Amino acid sequence: MSFFKKLGKLLGWAESAKPEVDLDTELYEQLRPFRFPLIAVVVMMLFGAIGYMITSDFSLIDGIYQAGMTFTTLGYTEVSDISVAGRFFTIFYVLLGFVVFTFSIGLIIEVLKKGELTRLIKEKNMLYKIARLKNHYVICYHNEFTQELAKQFKQTYTPFVVVSDLPDFEKIAEANKYPFYVKCPPHSDLAFLKTHLSSAKGIISLSQNSADNIAIIVSARLYEKDIKRISPYSIITIANSELDSERFKKLGANTVVLATKLAAQRLSVVSVRPDMENLLEQYLYTRDQSIDIEEVKVPDESWVRFRRLKDVSFRQIANVSVIGIKDVNNHFLPMPKGDAMIGTGAKLLLIGTPEDIKEVKKIIKNKQIPDILNIKV
Structure with missing residues (x-):
């Protein structure tokens, strides 16, 4: 252990949380086209400096300074008298610099226009935020249930991450003001890593498709064994029938909610006791829970x-x-x-x-x- 790590441990400094998925390779791949503009600038500066040294007998420092002012079109003044050959070289150098500059700007704009670089930077920042979460819930799939559950979690300050593989999920997540979200197939190992499931309290699957919920339950239990987690995950899901409910519980779900049954029970209570309609909302589901x-x-x-x-x-x-x-x-x-x-x-x-x-x-x-x-x- 290095001296600084020992000192940090002694002083109680916590190491910054890092995501379990590294996007540096993808970022470097997107930044690859930027190499040409950087190399072109260096080559143009060296070319200009050598040109002024040959045509106008400039020193290396004066040549670099004159090339920099000419290439960037600042044009403050000439370092020293430039010969006729040097003036012809300046005209050629300006035109060549314009071509290189235009091509480089077009290349950069093309990369930014695709949006992949911006998306990767945003995703990397999001993963670092998610890596700091503890005892959070991972909500799988986006639908009306997810929207309502997210509102309830935000009111009760319950940390959560929403994961979905919808094509425009980033825009949907921002429109619904999800604090943490990941675009990925929810049942995949990559989704478990990106949502920092290893430190989560549980996982909630809200797909209308029973096969999706089964995949989440089984995958989460297998992942639980792979990381040798001490306390089991709390797995919650929804079902369309009693048969699906029993099946989900056998596969490892802790809680299965039947939306139709729950709505019927609520309607039954309200029809018998209309005055009890808002009791739960007042005392159990409010931000300041009494x-x-x-x-x-x-x-x-x-x-x-x-x-x-x-x-x-x-x-x-x-x-x-x-x-x-x-x-x-x-x-x-x-x-x-x-x-x-x-x-x-x-x-x-x-x-x-x-x-x-x-x-x-x-x-x-x-x-x-x-x-x-x-x-x-």
Whole structure:
């Protein structure tokens, strides 16, 4: 380890995050046509300097200076008296310089006109931004679901990257104000590298085509094994039928949302209780969240196991209520009473502020009973 790396580690300096895909080769390929203008400038300067040295007996420095003023058409003044041969050489040199300059400008304009160089520079800057993300979501495919989900994520400050292979996806992403986006086939390894999936929290596939969603699920699980990830990805997708939903779950999806079923449930609730229509939007889906609902699994070594709900006193500790308990057999007990027992592998459905739920999650993970509770072991 070098001295500067040791010093940086001692001072706690973090190394700049680098993308997992290097676009330098593609950039160099696009910059290749720029070599001719650069070489032409050097050759013209040397040609002019030598010409003035021969025709007008200039020194090397005076020749370079005179050639520079003539080639760039500045024309401040002559360094020294120029001979007749030198004046003829100047006329030829100006005309030749005009030809070289015109050809070089045309070459540069042609490269910029294609737009590939500009696109690569923008993509490289985007990849560096994405490389700094942690615990973000990768949203695959662009459609109306992606647009709405992106709005919700931006309101709740959830980091995300949208990846799609649509022809005009860059313009679509900018029109929808996606903060991070990548144009690439979503199920490919290249997409996983560009979206920095190795540091992501999960992946969301929103294609209307079941085959696309299957490809994302399988590819993500295989990639998870290839990088030897410790914690598995949270894979979320949508389905058009119950059959597709079951198939996706068997392949490795954690959550499958049926849009038609979800809409029907919402309509059912609204038709029975019209006053509840905007309740979730007011309390769960707003930017400044006042309450949150989260399912928390009780670890095997937690002190909470085999205790009654009234004994754990989450409401007393952090003002969080348990509104449901799911046992190891997935039997759900809604609105449990204080005598309800928390068994092995149980999942608690908690409601409270995000900060309070975060505090309760820490308490549940502890092996020891909190000092605030007077419970005998």
